Amino acid sequence: MIHAAAKRGSAFLLPRRSCALDSLSFQLQQWRGIRVKVLNNNLDQALALMQRKMQSSGIERMIKNEQICHIKNSEKRVLAKKNLERKIRSQDLARKLKAILVQKVSVLQLMDDEQSSLSSN
Structure with a gap:
């Protein structure tokens, strides 16, 4: 999925994990999502950019705070x-x-x- 998006040079979203909470997934669905363009088939750069965007938007912190895991x-x-x-x-x-x-x-x-x-x- 990610490789096909990289080849086309289009944007892709972070795939949802199956162990996400119902309330957390509801909150994430309300957001528009984080879109990152893959330029020149450089997937590493796009993933780094996506990680920076996630950290700055607070999604990462929210996911970490809402985890069910022990x-x-x-x-x-x-x-x-x-x-x-x-x-x-x-x-x-x-x-x-x-x-x-x-x-x-x-x-x-x-x-x-x-x-x-x-x-x-």
């Missing part, structure tokens, strides 16, 4: 640790940004107070 406990621990690290990093960044904003606001208030005191004299 996830080992070690994988669950690794994922939980990564999520916790991401959450902590996000909270630290939010704290730093808040401190910067508070500092800027206080500086602006001091400048306004100085200007108002100078204009009243």
Whole structure:
């Protein structure tokens, strides 16, 4: 199927896997799909482009999140640790940004107070 599309130089879609979830396949059917043109019979380049498009569109992440397959406990621990690290990093960044904003606001208030005191004299 893919080779025939490569020979014609036409676009092709990623074939659906038979183990896809019903809800996942319904969501994917609502999308238009990812189309990649095969130029000069260069199938490797077309597959690389398709993979990049899948990653950027979020299909890959959605498929990975919606899988039914068993996830080992070690994988669950690794994922939980990564999520916790991401959450902590996000909270630290939010704290730093808040401190910067508070500092800027206080500086602006001091400048306004100085200007108002100078204009009243």
